[in-house]
Amino acid sequence: MPKTPLRIGTGAAFSGDRIDPALVLADQGELDFHVFECLAERTIALAQLRKRKDSSKGYDPLFERRMEGLLPLLGKRRFRIVTNMGAANPEAAADVLIAIARRLRVPLKVAVVHGDDVLDRIDLDSPTMETGNPIAEAGSLVSANAYLGAEALLPALASNADVIISGRVADPSLFLGPMVHHYGWALDDFDRLARGTAVGHLLECAGQLCGGYFAEPARKDVPDMAHLGFPFADVDAEGNAVLGKVSGTGGRINLATAKEQLLYEVIDPHGYVTPDVIANFATVRLKETAPDRVAIDGAGGRPRPAKLKVSVGYLAGYIGEGEIGYAGVNALARARLAGDIVRERLGAAFPKLRIDLIGSTSLHGRSFDTEERPYEVRLRVAGRAATAEQAMTIGEEVEALYTNGPGGGGGTRKYVHEQIGIVSTLIDRERVTTRITFKEWNGHAEAA
Amino acid sequence: MPKLHELAHCRAGDKGDTSILSLIAYRPEDYPLLAQRVTIEAVKRHLRGIVEGEVRRYELPELWALQFVCEHSLGGGVTTSLGLDAHGKSLSYALLEMVV
Numbered sequence: 001m002p003k004t005p006l007r008i009g010t011g012a013a014f015s016g017d018r019i020d021p022a023l024v025l026a027d028q029g030e031l032d033f034h035v036f037e038c039l040a041e042r043t044i045a046l047a048q049l050r051k052r053k054d055s056s057k058g059y060d061p062l063f064e065r066r067m068e069g070l071l072p073l074l075g076k077r078r079f080r081i082v083t084n085m086g087a088a089n090p091e092a093a094a095d096v097l098i099a100i101a102r103r104l105r106v107p108l109k110v111a112v113v114h115g116d117d118v119l120d121r122i123d124l125d126s127p128t129m130e131t132g133n134p135i136a137e138a139g140s141l142v143s144a145n146a147y148l149g150a151e152a153l154l155p156a157l158a159s160n161a162d163v164i165i166s167g168r169v170a171d172p173s174l175f176l177g178p179m180v181h182h183y184g185w186a187l188d189d190f191d192r193l194a195r196g197t198a199v200g201h202l203l204e205c206a207g208q209l210c211g212g213y214f215a216e217p218a219r220k221d222v223p224d225m226a227h228l229g230f231p232f233a234d235v236d237a238e239g240n241a242v243l244g245k246v247s248g249t250g251g252r253i254n255l256a257t258a259k260e261q262l263l264y265e266v267i268d269p270h271g272y273v274t275p276d277v278i279a280n281f282a283t284v285r286l287k288e289t290a291p292d293r294v295a296i297d298g299a300g301g302r303p304r305p306a307k308l309k310v311s312v313g314y315l316a317g318y319i320g321e322g323e324i325g326y327a328g329v330n331a332l333a334r335a336r337l338a339g340d341i342v343r344e345r346l347g348a349a350f351p352k353l354r355i356d357l358i359g360s361t362s363l364h365g366r367s368f369d370t371e372e373r374p375y376e377v378r379l380r381v382a383g384r385a386a387t388a389e390q391a392m393t394i395g396e397e398v399e400a401l402y403t404n405g406p407g408g409g410g411g412t413r414k415y416v417h418e419q420i421g422i423v424s425t426l427i428d429r430e431r432v433t434t435r436i437t438f439k440e441w442n443g444h445a446e447a448a
Numbered sequence: 449m450p451k452l453h454e455l456a457h458c459r460a461g462d463k464g465d466t467s468i469l470s471l472i473a474y475r476p477e478d479y480p481l482l483a484q485r486v487t488i489e490a491v492k493r494h495l496r497g498i499v500e501g502e503v504r505r506y507e508l509p510e511l512w513a514l515q516f517v518c519e520h521s522l523g524g525g526v527t528t529s530l531g532l533d534a535h536g537k538s539l540s541y542a543l544l545e546m547v548v
Binding site: 256261285316319358366369419 | 453470474510511538
């Protein structure tokens with residue numbers, strides 16, 4: 001009988017996430033698996049651009065820092081790491097990891113999951129899920145990665161690798177893989193897969209289950225957010241679980257935090273689609289069993305989709321931005337005047353110029369509070385351009401308001417960002433072949 | 449006339465140009481009121497100028513929650529929007545401004 005429950009922790013919700021809570025969980029969480037989900041929609045396309053500039057790059061920018069903290073703990077504890085921090089270059093990430101293992105003298109075996117990169121085999125005539133137009137219309141493609149499922153991780157999990165590094169794997173599948181491996185669930189046992197997927201979905205955003213992206217003073221108080229803990233789940237053989245976090249860490253797990261995360265980014269609560277299963281979250285039951293402990297069961301499953309989703313990144317030009325601030329009497333009117341001036345000067349070159357009043361209407365386009373008159377307001381102007389040079393003209397125009405615009409304008413900033421667009425399409429499963437390779441440092445002195 | 453903020457909490461998520469807004473009652477006895485008042489039409493009216501596409505609503509009584517899936521609400525999508533909050537992360541608090 002496999003060990004029950006299986007404890008799986010979350011070490012990251014995105015590429016730029018905090019590192020220290022992952023180390024606390026690694027050290028004190030008594031984990032079986034530590035899962036790091038670091039690929040948002042655009043992340044892999046940006047990684048691909050880095051790889052083009054330097055073939056030894058293209059993995060997660062914080063990979064080394066995370067692993068330098070984790071490896072000493074991996075040597076002491078018995079958990080295994082599963083992560084998509086390989087991004088556009090899992091092979092290079094594994095090389096770097098072996099070098100760190102050698103330096104820190106921690107014997108280590110790494111499994112690399114290949115096969116998500118399908119840029120060389122996607123059908124450019126296939127329609128995007130967003131508009132139905134052919135992918136080719138997106139222009140210059142930089143990446144195309146299929147969302148792999150738990151199945152792709154199984155050969156690596158069946159090995160004795162300490163760390164499993166992949167590129168694109170569906171977020172909950174990173175968590176489901178260890179459950180399927182540990183309990184030997186069949187890949188057509190869709191109810192268990194759905195329950196495991198619900199648990200993975202709750203875990204994948206790390207701090208967001210523990211009061212992050214949730215807290216509001218007086219209404220939804222969360223203690224000690226500066227030391228917000230990351231969550232773990234104790235998963236049983238049926239796929240039911242109890243969610244928790246290490247005692248002494250900040251944050252809170254309760255019904256409210258769990259419900260918000262269960263529904264987060266779910267387009268259809270009756271049919272949450274992953275490569276492994278279509279899960280029904282509407283029947284999920286949540287129950288607080290102790291402070292910072294929530295039990296989950298009740299998800300149901302239907303057969304997995306016939307095709308895999310592919311996320312395609314393309315070059316989408318540049319965005320230029322400029323900002324300037326106004327304060328005191330008539331600040332709003334002076335900021336509006338400044339915006340009008342810039343629109344008049346740039347309108348011909350940038351017909352879709354966006355003008356925001358930060359402190360008033362920048363986030364929602366208008367204020368729901370009719371009485372509010374901000375003491376200070378910041379004008380922001382943004383527009384899209386084909387070249388970086390053209391994008392820069394927006395910031396330059398805003399900066400010129402120093403000496404040519406309304407009174408009291410200060411603190412200008414100008415930015416240019418290269419834009420990566422994302423569209424999605426579907427690919428036949430047969431066209432996506434996965435394989436595993438291994439790298440190892442066994443702890444002995446190197447041969448000369 | 450209370451704002452939704454007094455009765456419920458909300459989290460915003462995104463997929464492409466679609467904003468997904470959960471609305472979760474703090475107390476189970478308030479769920480029927482939410483289900484009755486916070487209709488698709490009411491949400492479209494309240495979020496006019498933000499939500500430009502169709503809205504779907506899912507009723508989730510087990511969770512005391514409604515889920516709103518709002519298409520064409522993120523200025524073309526996270527990756528190419530000119531907006532400051534391209535993900536629409538702050539839209540949860542726009543929905544909670546609704547008076548019921």
